[in-house]
Amino acid sequence: MPRSPERLPILIVDDDAQMLRTIGDILRLRGYSALLAPSAQEGLELTRDAARLPAIALVDLRLPDMDGMELVSEIRKLSESIEIVILTGNASIDSAVRALRENSYDYLIKPVQPEQLLGSIERAGERWQRRRAESAMHESEERLRRIFEHVGDALFITDDSGRIIDANPAACALTAIPLEQLRDRDLRGVLGNESAREAGTKDTVGESPTGLRGEVRVQGQDGEIRTVDGRSAAFAPGLVVHTLRDLTHQRRLEEELHHSQKMDAIGQLAGGVAHDFNNLLTVISSYTSMLLDSFEAGDARREDAIEVKQAAVRAAQLTRQLLAFSRKQVIQPRTLILNSVVTETEKMLRRLIGEDVELVTKLAPDLYEVRADAGQLEQVLMNLAVNARDAMPQGGRLSIETANVLRSSIAGPRGAAMAAAEYVMLAVSDTGTGMPSDVQSHIFEPFFTTKEAGKGTGLGLSTVYGIVKQAGGDIRVNSEIGRGTTFTIYLPRVLEPSDEAVATAAVARDVESRADETVLLVEDDEHLRSLALRILQAHGYTVLTAIDGADALRQAKEYAGPIDLVLSDVVMPRMSGRFLSEQLATARPTVKVLFMSGYTDDDVMRRGILDRRTAFLEKPFTPEQLISKVRQILDG
Secondary structure, rough: OOOOHHOEEEEEOOOOHHHHHHHHHHHOOOOEEEEEOOOHHHHHHHHHHHHHHOHHHHHHHHOOOHHHHHHHHHHHHHHOOEEEEEEEOOHHHHHHHHHHHHOOEEEOOOOOOOHHHHHHHHHHHHHHHHHHHHHHHHHHHHHHHHHHHOOOOEEEEEEEEEEEEEEEEHHHHHHHHOOOHHHOOEEHHHHHHHHHHOOOOOOOOOOOOOEEEEEEEEEEOOEEOOOEEEEEEEEEEOOOEEEEOHHHHHHHHHHHHHHHHHHHHHHHHHHHHHHHHHHHHHHEEEEEEEHHHOOOOOOOHHHHHHHHHHHHHHHHHHHHHHHHHHOOOEEEOOOEEHHHHHHHHHHHHHHHHHOEEEEEEEEEOOOEEEEEEEHHHHEEEEHHHHHHOOOOOOEEEEEEEEEEEHHHHHOHHHHHOOOOOOOEEEEEEEEOOOHHHHHHHHOOOOOOOOOOOOOOOHHHHHHHHHHHHHOOOOEEEEEEEEEEEEEEEEEEOOOOOOOOOOOOOOOOOOOOHOOEEEEEEEOOHHHHHHHHHHHHHOOOOEEEEEEOOOHHHHHHHHOOOOEEEEEOOOOOOOOHHHHHHHHHHOOOEEEEEEEEEOOOOOOOEEEOOOOOOOEEEEHHHHHHHHHHHHHHHHOO
């Protein structure tokens, strides 16, 4: 902002005291601030004072301590903005030339008239103000240019028709086009997307075009499609600035979060269905076993009962897949080396994929140990192999690779969010047909399948997903149409091997002669409770039944005799099996507990993994498995 005369400081350097006072008085009367210096050194000191930096310097050519032109040169070193007016009582061509060389604004000859002095000062002040404004404008433009160059958003400047006049580096990166090639091109064509091609069109905001509004998808020169938030605004006559903020990374994170939440919700539903279904399967399978025992060897009904039992077994396998997906399956993990699982499964995989598919394994030596259920890992390999085989109807190559990897080497935001520092990678790749991106976003959902009706349950990949997550790992898919698919699994490294979990289901044996103990049976499902009661009583046990935890506590308190074992469901209304066992430990500290469930609850099983100190019977079970497990716990 230009200074008024009242604020404009003028430096006067003259060794003539009378002249110095006179000029100072004239300037003050006109409203200027006069800084008086009788010597060159004092003039320099005043110039060095940033708070009082003069706008104009009147310098006498003849000074006692320094030549006037030398003083002008020193002043220029301190500030290029000061306007110089030369005073001299001995004018000469030589002194005038020297003044011009120093870019002095004016050259006044003593004795100088007040009107002449004030006119020169006024013109010098106007020049100083003009140059100061130009400098401020230049600095502002430079500052705006730096912001334009370094801002993270893509900025395009176009004319009314959408022709690109300028673009910042972020815009070049977004479109993958150099600035030289962007200039003079139509922005609508550069953005390469119908919804984005509105840029540069008339949208009434006054008379200015505004173009982009809201979220659009933009395809760059490299073919990559990005999601951006576009905004356009007129900022000068005939010019429009278009701002595009890249939201691709943010949208990917949101999609991953949404997908994770959806998978968790579906998992909860699948787990609940499987739990109830397992109760029914236990009843069906156990009563069928008892029917089989009642039929003679040649009875035709025996074959019918066998079919029913086999169907129950197949249904139980289906519920295990649902439970694996929902991450609530009871598993028995152990510390193992993944290479061993691949090697042991390789022969089965070759039979599974057929002769027209080549199986290639690349197993890293010195592979880290992981903690997982070996049977589940075999299921992962088989499910992925079947998926790959179906994607290669004309044959191809199936590759299985293992490697040790660091979290820092796993790309993407999900890699940074993974808990462990070191992982074992399992990659299963095929040379099949590949999948479009819209299919990839759904492949881990249960019952989602691209196969013909009757050729797939839609549970294969969702089961793989559940198994990997239950093991604390992560799974990615990378696929391109015509170029095949790769599933990459990351399992956390185990640094300190732990003991194997308790093994399930001992071999059934004749125990009728030893069955003189009392069992408290706690089960909220009426049909399953009646079945377990019948089986236990048939083997000589005294059985107390309870419909829930509160009922069990009441009976334990009222029953006068010993209770040797509590056989309890895990998930029950009002009170969980775990809470019941903790309450009974106070009332009957010697009682043993056997849990049973179609799926585990975090209340009993840490993250769905069977704790080695917990006795557990997985539903559905047969009468033989129930009696064998009860006997094992009582004898233990």
